[in-house]
Amino acid sequence: MATLRPSLIALSGMMGAGKSKVAAELATLLSWESKDLDSIVEDILGETIASYISVHGEQAFRFCESKALAQVLQLPRPLVLALGGGTLMSLENQRMLKDAGAFIVWLDVPLEIIYRRLSAPEEISKRPLLNVKDLYLALSDRERKRRPGYESTCDLRIHTHSMSASEVAREIERKIGFSLESEEVE
Numbered sequence: 001m002a003t004l005r006p007s008l009i010a011l012s013g014m015m016g017a018g019k020s021k022v023a024a025e026l027a028t029l030l031s032w033e034s035k036d037l038d039s040i041v042e043d044i045l046g047e048t049i050a051s052y053i054s055v056h057g058e059q060a061f062r063f064c065e066s067k068a069l070a071q072v073l074q075l076p077r078p079l080v081l082a083l084g085g086g087t088l089m090s091l092e093n094q095r096m097l098k099d100a101g102a103f104i105v106w107l108d109v110p111l112e113i114i115y116r117r118l119s120a121p122e123e124i125s126k127r128p129l130l131n132v133k134d135l136y137l138a139l140s141d142r143e144r145k146r147r148p149g150y151e152s153t154c155d156l157r158i159h160t161h162s163m164s165a166s167e168v169a170r171e172i173e174r175k176i177g178f179s180l181e182s183e184e185v186e
């Protein structure tokens with residue numbers, strides 16, 4: 001039997017779930033390239049997402065995010081891609097990823113851990129949607145609205161608990177079956 005191995009792994013989940021960090025770890029582990037969709041958006045915009053949203057708003061950012069996604073899906077494979085926390089809330093983005101054969105991994109992290117990670121001023125300043133009075137409320141509200149979308153679009157869900165980023169990467173590798181012992185050849 002042949003193992004159908006994806007050539008594109010896309011990491012999804014809330015802001016602070018560790019998508020950017022785990023994508024880099026996983027790519028190193030697999031000897032693949034990694035890309036961060038937010039960085040590609042910023043390259044296209046020529047400015048940070050925070051400064052862009054402060055002037056143009058979230059809707060305009062979503063438009064650029066979809067354009068960036070279309071670009072990144074043309075890149076050579078194999079590739080690990082860190083999505084933004086809101087990327088999969090767009091049906092168009094969901095369709096693009098599915099059509100591209102992406103294997104979507106949802107990093108499901110307890111809200112308390114996300115809150116702790118993102119409470120640092122340098123994390124908030126990178127994420128304009130969190131520039132609010134009550135961070136916990138803002139996160140829990142978004143999480144509640146987004147959870148069904150993360151759940152319905154993922155091919156694999158990782159309950160990361162308090163695993164380190166490299167442990168999460170190893171868990172993804174193991175679950176997808178990339179480890180040499182489980183490799184099957186046609």
Ligand SMILES: Nc1ncnc2c1ncn2[C@@H]1O[C@H](COP(=O)(O)OP(=O)(O)O)[C@@H](O)[C@H]1O
Pocket residue numbers: 013014015016017018019020021022082117123162163164165166168
């Ligand atoms: N598994 C982890 N354990 C501890 N800290 C983590 C873990 N994953 C990410 N972090 C830290 O949490 C913050 C947000 O991580 P990041 O990868 O930017 O998340 P995302 O891209 O999902 O928003 C960063 O400071 C990062 O170093």
Ligand SMILES: O=C(O)C1=C[C@@H](OP(=O)(O)O)[C@@H](O)[C@H](O)C1
Pocket residue numbers: 013014015016019020038049083084085086087126127128129
């Ligand atoms: O959840 C969101 O709507 C967003 C998440 C951010 O990426 P991270 O999930 O990597 O923080 C970034 O795309 C933008 O600030 C919007």
Ligand SMILES: [Mg+2]
Pocket residue numbers: 019020021038082083084
């Ligand atoms: Mg990120």
